[in-house]
Amino acid sequence: MITLQRFQNLLVGKNEHLGTPNLLGSFRHFLKNGGPDPEWYDSISDFSELVLENLNSHSVSAEEIQTFLQSCAFIHEPDSIIGKMHLSSNGTMQNHPFMGSILGESISEKYDKWDAYTLQLPVIQAWLKRKGLFHQALLNLGSGGGLVLNLGCESSIEMAEFYKSYPDSNVLCTYIDHCPQSIEQTKRNCNPFRNKVNPIQANPLEYKCIQTYHLVWSSFVLDRLKEEDLIALLRKSMRWLKPGGMAVFCFTPRPCPDGRDFLELFGNLSIRMWAPEELIRLSQEAGYKRNKLKIEKSDCGTNLILKLRNAF
Numbered sequence: 059m060i061t062l063q064r065f066q067n068l069l070v071g072k073n074e075h076l077g078t079p080n081l082l083g084s085f086r087h088f089l090k091n092g093g094p095d096p097e098w099y100d101s102i103s104d105f106s107e108l109v110l111e112n113l114n115s116h117s118v119s120a121e122e123i124q125t126f127l128q129s130c131a132f133i134h135e136p137d138s139i140i141g142k143m144h145l146s147s148n149g150t151m152q153n154h155p156f157m158g159s160i161l162g163e164s165i166s167e168k169y170d171k172w173d174a175y176t177l178q179l180p181v182i183q184a185w186l187k188r189k190g191l192f193h194q195a196l197l198n199l200g201s202g203g204g205l206v207l208n209l210g211c212e213s214s215i216e217m218a219e220f221y222k223s224y225p226d227s228n229v230l231c232t233y234i235d236h237c238p239q240s241i242e243q244t245k246r247n248c249n250p251f252r253n254k255v256n257p258i259q260a261n262p263l264e265y266k267c268i269q270t271y272h273l274v275w276s277s278f279v280l281d282r283l284k285e286e287d288l289i290a291l292l293r294k295s296m297r298w299l300k301p302g303g304m305a306v307f308c309f310t311p312r313p314c315p316d317g318r319d320f321l322e323l324f325g326n327l328s329i330r331m332w333a334p335e336e337l338i339r340l341s342q343e344a345g346y347k348r349n350k351l352k353i354e355k356s357d358c359g360t361n362l363i364l365k366l367r368n369a370f
């Protein structure tokens with residue numbers, strides 16, 4: 059059994075398998091600058107595989123590793139990935155330059171050396187899957203376009219990407235987010251298409267729509283709600299949808315050992331995991347009929363997709 063002390067040694071001590079000097083400097087570089095120096099890649103890749111192996115075998119818990127990582131001074135530096143996550147009101151990594159390249163445009167050649175390491179992370183797989191689902195949902199609106207309501211600004215890069223690919227699209231998108239920084243970032247991301255995007259700073263739970271939408275989407279917001287708030291938002295989504303419109307909400311499923319371990323390991327994201335039967339029950343409590351809701355689990359196992367159709 060590999061102990062917490064063993065993991066400490068891997069990070070801060072010399073190791074015959076992972077090379078010298080210690081990994082702390084390389085890990086600091088990775089967190090602060092979006093990627094390790096090339097000479098550190100193999101060591102960090104080996105370490106990440108070892109973490110995954112031992113999390114899966116329950117030799118050490120994500121909580122133990124996170125407890126140790128949180129004791130490392132560099133974790134709390136504002137310009138580290140985790141530092142940014144803790145300082146961000148919505149607790150996401152999207153504004154980090156590397157995350158921007160993952161969530162937005164294709165990975166640049168700068169990261170070719172280590173994108174295999176990165177794409178192993180279930181949290182990244184989940185984001186990539188959600189990105190693809192959002193793109194497909196926009197395409198499903200057809201050539202006539204439609205009105206889209208986004209709860210949260212996590213998909214603003216994808217929205218800009220969509221407009222670049224389909225400059226004649228008649229899709230009009232409204233973003234609702236309580237975080238002023240997220241709204242400003244959305245304005246920057248979608249600035250070339252500002253006549254098609256309307257970012258509004260508001261709490262989605264308190265927002266009163268003045269129109270209805272063909273698509274209501276959320277990549278991340280509902281993952282953090284308490285049960286009673288989720289029911290309230292699902293109930294509101296019925297009023298936001300046009301007749302025949304669809305709401306698509308992304309969740310983190312339970313059980314999801316790999317994805318949850320990595321979420322816990324690489325940041326305190328305040329994510330709540332949901333079982334499919336829970337989402338079905340809550341949707342019905344909100345007023346949706348059973349034959350108008352659908353649950354899908356993505357291939358990578360870190361997404362639970364709730365699709366709700368307005369039948370009225």
